[in-house]
Amino acid sequence: MTATYPPGPRLPVAVQSFLYIRYRSELLPKLRRRYGDVFSVRVPPFNDHLVVFSRPEHVKEIFAGDPRDMHAGEANNILGPVMGTHSVLLTDESEHARARKLLMPAFNGTALRGYRDLVAEIAAAEVQGWQPGSTVLTLDRMNALALEVIMRVVFGVTDARTHAALAPLLHRIVTVGPLQYTGLMVPTLQRFWPWRGFHRDLDAIDELLYREIAERRTAADLAQRSDVLSRLLQVGGADERPLSDAELRDQLITLLLAGHETTASALSWALYELAADQRIQRAAVEAVRVEDDKALEAVMKEAMRLHTVIPGAVRKLTRDTTIAGWRLPAGTTVSCSIFLAHRSRDSYPDIAVFRPSRFLDGEVEPNTWLPFGGGVRRCLGAGFSLMEGTTVLREILSRYTLSLPDGAKPERGRVRNITTVPRGKAKIVIAQRGT
Structure with a gap:
């Protein structure tokens, strides 16, 4: 069988790339309607030939593929300029297996239970400062909260001077726009603003992180730190x-980028949807009262389904490979489209409805909910993200009732960095619970 590509748009390559990077939530459904469940799109400078899949059986086939034939690290080249060559997201085969083995103990169940109290302390400090009756820009507040979690729970920074120097630098590198991020792939642009400023910030972060690593290696209490x-x-x-x-x-920067705005955005969407539906909010408040973390986790999962933060999980083929009946050439990048999988009426007949109970009723089938990818490349931080989300929801819902501002228009998404965030920052109005 001759290797070939599925059908796709004939637009100029630069136009396809721009639309995919900037307007993927509008582009991808149109391409699926026109070309079917499998189609091609060209997205240089990242992937000259990207083939998009979203059906559960196709997703299963890709996630179960031999990692020697499907390189996720090589396909994630968009992340290279920031995360570095050692990142667990950018390595493959034996190097990836080693990194994952070394990272895994920091994210197992025992470790997560140890982090929960500190996350709750950070969340409580954030939300106690909110003023009842005020309008909260949840994206801004969840970004600040998630950054504090990264600083203290992941990086373990307790020195006030280091914290003050590092926090604004980290905030700036995770909130760049998609076109600026795309430009990081072009070395010649480093001489010009805003890319010059981005690399200056990244260099300053590296200096602080290397200093923190060196000091931590010699810390007398290293074995007691969690x-x-x-x-x-x-x-x-x-x-x-x-x-x-x-x-x-590289692993610390990876944890920052993979675990900061993704969780902050998911929390923002969850709070927005709870504010929009008082019935579901009451059920979530009851879950807080009876300490039902599974129900709160379902709220986070449904927010991640309805408002997909990361568009897809990608693999680059190292040899000619047949997937879903298509014989694809070596060098092709295949994408399990998280966005399209979450918007399949075959999997979710009521795709536009925010209904967390679907994750409690056993109706979500395998390979249809994909925010953390799958297979041997499933996100190591999945448990951490869901723990953080449920902990933050508990702290907020135990104190406040949520509603949308009068006359609020439906919230839409926009691409920032490589994530999709609420365009209007998911504004909510808070009132003291019980008043």
Whole structure:
């Protein structure tokens, strides 16, 4: 069988790339309607030939594929300029397996239980400062909260001076626009604003992180510390080489980018939907009262389904490979479209309805809900993200009732960095609970 590509648009390549990066939520459904469940799109400079899949059986086929034939790290080249070559998201085969093995203990169930109290403390400090009767820009507040979680729970930064220097730098690199982020792939643009400023901020972050790593390695209380960085400094040993400073830096930046705005955006969407539906909000408040974390987690999961934050999970083929009956050439990038999978009427007949109960009733089938990818590349931080989300919801709903501002228009998404966030920052009005 001759290798070939499925049908796709004939627009100029630059136009296809721009539309995919900037307006993917409008583009992808149109392409599926016109070309069917499998189609091609060209998205240079990241992927010259991107083939998009979304049916559950096709997703299963890709996630179950041999990682030697399907390189996720190579396909994630868009992340390289920031995350670095050692990132668990950018490595493949044995190097990826080693990184994942060393990172995994910091995100297992025991570790997550240890982080929960600190996340609750951070969330409580944030929401206690909210003024009843005020309008809250949830995207801004959840970004600030998620950044504080990264700083203290992941990086373990407790020194006030380091915190004050690092926080604004981290905020700036995670809130760039999609076109600016795309430009990071073009080295010559580093001489010009805003890319020059981005790289200056990244260099300053690296200096602070390397200093923190060096100091932490010699800390007398390292074995007693429970933050992610301290845990990672203690992995490895006789049978496995420990993480180097450069590897630690890349994994920390990866955890920042993969775990900051994704969780903040999902929380913003969840709060917006709870404010929009008082019935579902009352059910969530009851879940807080009876300490039903599964029900709160279902709210987060449904927010991630209805408002997809990351568009797809990608793999680059290292050899000619048949997927869903298509013989695709080596070098092709295949995408399991999270966005389209979450908008399939076959999987979700009421696709536009915010209904967390679907995740409690057993009606969500495998390979139809994909915010954390799947297979051997499933996101290591999935449990952390859901724990953080449920903890934050608990702190908010135990204090406040939520509603939308009078005359509020339906919230829409926009692309920022590589994530989709609420365009209007998901404004809600809060009132003291019980009043």
